[in-house]
Each structure stands twice: as C-alpha cells, then as structure tokens.
Amino acid sequence: MKRFGLLLLLMYIVGSKKVPKRLVDSWINMVKPFQEVCSKRFGISSELARDVLINANPPNERSYKCYGSCTFGELGYLTPHGRFDITVLMEKAPFILQEVIQGCVSEGASEDDLCEKAYKNLNCLMQGMAED
Template sequence: MNAAVFLLLCVGVVLGGEIDPQVIQSWLSTMDPFKDKCMNETHADPLLVEVIMKTGVISTNHEVMCFAKCIFMDVDVMDKDGNVNIDVVVKKGVVVKPGIAEKCINESESEPDLCKKAHDFAMCVVRELVKGD
C-alpha cells in the first residue's frame, strides 16, 4: 500500500487538475482499512468523506480536516505531534518529490491545529502537483 497516495487523491478536480484512476484506486485501498475508525474518531460527515473519496476535494469542515489528520497518522505520514515524515511522503509517494514535500512541510509547520495542519499540508502538495513543479 502507498501511504502518501492520500496526497495525490486531493488532486481530483481541484484547481483544474485531474487524477489518474490508478492513483484513486490505490488511495481507496490505502484509506479503506482506516476509514471507519477515523470517521468514528472524528465524527466527520460521511457525505463529506465520500466527496474526498470521489473528487479529492477536502472540505474545510473541522471534522473532515481531522479525518485527514487521522488517516495521515494511521499511514505514518504524520506523527502524534504533527510532524510530517518526509521519508514516508517521498519514498512511498507516487510523484511527490523532496522539494515539494519540504516546501509543504515548511508552509504548514507553524499551524498549531493538527487537523488544519494536515489539511494545509495536503492542499499545498495538491497545489504544487497541479502546477507541475
């Protein structure tokens, strides 16, 4: 399973980007074992979670951002202190290069709310992937 595929799902239709169906399938298989657990822990709206799964759009609803954090923690992208593991993101990622990971870690590192931090990190990666940098 590919831990950083979560970052790639976010590309979806966001910012005019499209995502490879294989990436979506990989994400779904990565997320599936943790979906129910994270929904129960965060009380995320199931409809908004389905939106993530089908379109890649991550709502700014706090519970949904916490759902993203929960998934990140379960797949070792983020630790309990909110530190993003660049090795996991880069080594297990499909197209996330070290420069993108570092930039997005730096952009999101000062956010004290770990749920928002997970959201901001993911959306930064999406933005960078769509730009093609």
C-alpha cells in the same frame, strides 16, 4: 451580468484540475486499512473522501480537516508531536513526486493545530498531484 457569471463559472469548471484516477486509487488503497476508523471518528463518508481527492478541493470544515489529520497520523506521516515524516510518505506513496512532498511539508508548518496542519498539507499534496 448573468452571462458574465456564467462565463466565469464555465472558465472555472474547464480550468479546474483533477487528481488522476490512478493516483486517487493508489491513495485510497494506501489509507484503506484505517479509512473506516478515521471516517467514523469524524463523520466523513468514503464517498466524500474519494470525491474530494478527485476534485483536489478539500472542504474547509473542521471534521474533514481532522479526518486528514487522522489518516496522516495512521500512516505515520504526521507524528503526534505535529511533525511530518517525509520518508514515511515517500515510501508509502511513491506515486507522489518527492519534490511535491518536500514542498508541501512547509504548508502549515507553523500551525500548532494538527487538524489545520494536516489540512494545509493535504491541500498542497492534492494540488501537486492534480492535472488539467
């Protein structure tokens, strides 16, 4: 049984996708002007934000979800009324494929909670940028 569990863990690690460093760096540079404000507001360290992007696996925690909402709001991608402005993200993040952005807008579209909406969208964007 232990061997089976180890095998599953190994398969997960080997099969896990990661967001390429160049895309992580581009994202970090894009959110840098307001990253400190959002980090302090929700208690998310810069290191955690970066690691989460690299591993394309955001934690299912309220503080991180709201951190995502804050960064999307500051970017102008998520409006105060809870709508995603696709053109804003396409202009500010040309490193993300337009098809990925458009597909991810539907993630969480029915959510009223801005933190949940941003979390679902961010998770989708990270999966869209991730590579084997």
